[in-house]
Amino acid sequence: MRLAVGGVSRAFGGVYAVRDVSLTVAPGELRAIIGPNGAGKSTLFALIGGQLATHHGSVTLDGARVERLPAHRRARLGVGVVFQGARIFHGLTALENVMVGAHATTRAGFLSAALRLPAHHREERAIRERALTCLDRAGIADWAHRPAEELPLGQQRALQLARALCARPRLLLLDEPASGLRAAEREHLAGLITALRAEGLTILLVEHDVAFVMRLADRITVLDLGRVIADGSPAEIRENPRVIEAYLGPSFVRSPHGAS
Structure with missing residues (x-):
């Protein structure tokens, strides 16, 4: 499934959590969304999944606009969602x-x-x-x-x-799936995500663990204060001066994980 987000915005009490965000995820691609706390990652996730309504902009799945559809209608179109907290x-x-x-x-x-x-x-x-x-x-x-x-x-x-x-699902949205997992559980999760991508599933991954993201993602979009500040391959994001300043920090670039 192809996902396209066009200039979406969402404000709370007059303050924009997400502002004019655009990205495209190709069928079978694993796209990661990273950024500091308060960057708007989970809000963007909810705008794509249908848990929140957009104030401006479009969300399309295989060319069909869905931003006005509720979450259960998007699920019927093939959108699977794994939320940050365990919901049972x-x-x-x-x-x-x-x-x-x-x-x-x-x-x-x-x-x-x-x-x-x-x-x-x-x-x-x-x-x-x-x-x-x-x-x-x-x-x-x-x-x-x-x-x-x-x-x-x-x-x-x-x-x-x-x-x-x-x-x-044909599009799987993952909101911090590795949070709180032990090392063995994280390895199993990484293997499963890799296998799902190999099977052609389109995946959007929101995750704080940058090293985990760098291992898995085809491309990475970086948010800061609700806006996109960078978009590219893991190697490009790792070396982007604006991303280093806003989020990664020079220590990540010098670390074994950052250099991998």
Whole structure:
């Protein structure tokens, strides 16, 4: 899926969180958004996902404008979202939480489910198998039948990613997915994101861990005070004087991670 953001702006109380931001993400590209706290990253993320409405500008998916569509309509078009905080449905197992993610792609309909027709049973079995596969890809298959609220934080975050994948997205929005994860969990996440990109999934990644971003991203957009200050490859961003001054700092450039 191709994403194009054209001059989007969003203000809160007269103060712009995002102002005149434009970017294009090609099908199968992994684009990262970085910047200091308060740069507008999460606001831009919500404007693309539909959790917030734009005040100005456009958001298009494969050429179709969607900035006026609510989040659930964008989900039906193939937008999957993994939020910064772990969002789970209490009282459901991990498997059931992931199965909920497929609601945007179901076809049997309410009547078929209410009457428990064969089409509903076939679809339910298919969704269950898909959810189990997604749990395995997220590295938490062993937790499938445990209550979701019993999972540790790292597994709850992985659960949210598995739920998004269960909807078979064509554009995946990730808001700080590595935050709070242990080293082994971060490595597994990096491997999964790399595999998803190799499969052709378009990914927009908002992340504070710059070294994590530099490993994965095809291109990086840098925000500061709600505006784009740089856009380019990881190598270009690493050496951009404006980015170094506003965000990275000279110590990152000299560090092994920055030089990698």
